[in-house]
Amino acid sequence: MTKLNKKVKNIIDKIYPISEKSFQEIERLIEFETFKKGETFIQKNKRNKKEYFVLSGVCKSYLINPDGNEITLSFFLEKSILSPYSIRTSKNISNQYFKALTDLELSSINAKEFETLMIENIEIRNFANTVLQNELISKVEKEIGLASLTAKERLIEFRKKYRVLENIIPHTDIASYLGITNISLSRLRKDLIN
Amino acid sequence: MTKLNKKVKNIIDKIYPISEKSFQEIERLIEFETFKKGETFIQKNKRNKKEYFVLSGVCKSYLINPDGNEITLSFFLEKSILSPYSIRTSKNISNQYFKALTDLELSSINAKEFETLMIENIEIRNFANTVLQNELISKVEKEIGLASLTAKERLIEFRKKYRVLENIIPHTDIASYLGITNISLSRLRKDLIN
């Protein structure tokens, strides 16, 4: 197994461990992609047909609101998996943007072929369902946060979940994730120093 | 086909039309349940193994925050489908509560058996995937709303989506859905009269 593929296996196993045999099915499909910091590598309303693993770097999913501002939906750290294809696309068309916040190394696999594996192989299916559930749990947690915590509490939670991020990505991205302005974020940062 | 099963077929077809033949597979699994207004019919951290169709009435999914308050996640109107099993449960254990907000008539089917159908039948699989995507789209829309709209704008959006609800369910449920207090909701209602 190449070093790259081993990385993918590790990401999978951290979510739902699968056998060597099952992984070999996936391995055949793996491709490698890199993007420069700042690049939007999945465009909303454009065709996309892949599942992605983040090997190194950080990226975000986002949308653009009526005022033209980017609203961060989620962050994806290294050694994790992007939102699964099935929930970010309809009819091969992406419903979100994804942007590299640092230089980014991804592995990708064809989503349709992966779906076939999923149907045939229970381990892979369980893995995929776990990804799906984690995604939803994370969305619900965020929803709860936005609906019932103050901005300060949300920042505290954010720091627990994404320790590293605050020092390596623009605060604007974090602020829109938290549902506040970057000025408010700055105030809260000052406030939390004590 | 019984009147009840016909209702289920209509709900499915509104989401993703399937053939008579495919529906017959599902039909065998359908059961019927009713709940009284106010009843919590799915408990968090309790076992649950079903998919649900709302035949009549209104219900909500919710969680309880650290202060002991119910936080409404979603509303489900009549002739719709509950959040799919796969995203509201892990290992047969529910991660959310569901409560009847009016007297409620549901059809339910065993989730495991439904998953088997899904694997075998592409129409049913496409239906299930559409449900999944709709669920996610709705979650993302709500997330965007909470992160980038004012409470007043969120109420306006809520009214577009759930016209009937404001007059038939407690405003507390709506307020927590909107991420505000019921006092704020009352103010906004007054404000929007003009």
Add this chain to the structure above:
DNA sequence: ATTGTTTTTTATCATTTGTTAATGGCAATC
């Protein structure tokens, strides 16, 4: 090192939202 650009912080003021408490409406029950 210097310059120009972008990001972050700070300040001021306006607005929104929360908290607490009081009030009024409505339905169920006795």
Add this chain to the structure above:
DNA sequence: GATTGCCATTAACAAATGATAAAAAACAAT
């Protein structure tokens, strides 16, 4: 018809957040 409990509204004040502008800091390119 009085009582009770629940829900929605209102009021007064406090706290949080937004908008705008300006200053400071960080960063990038040369």
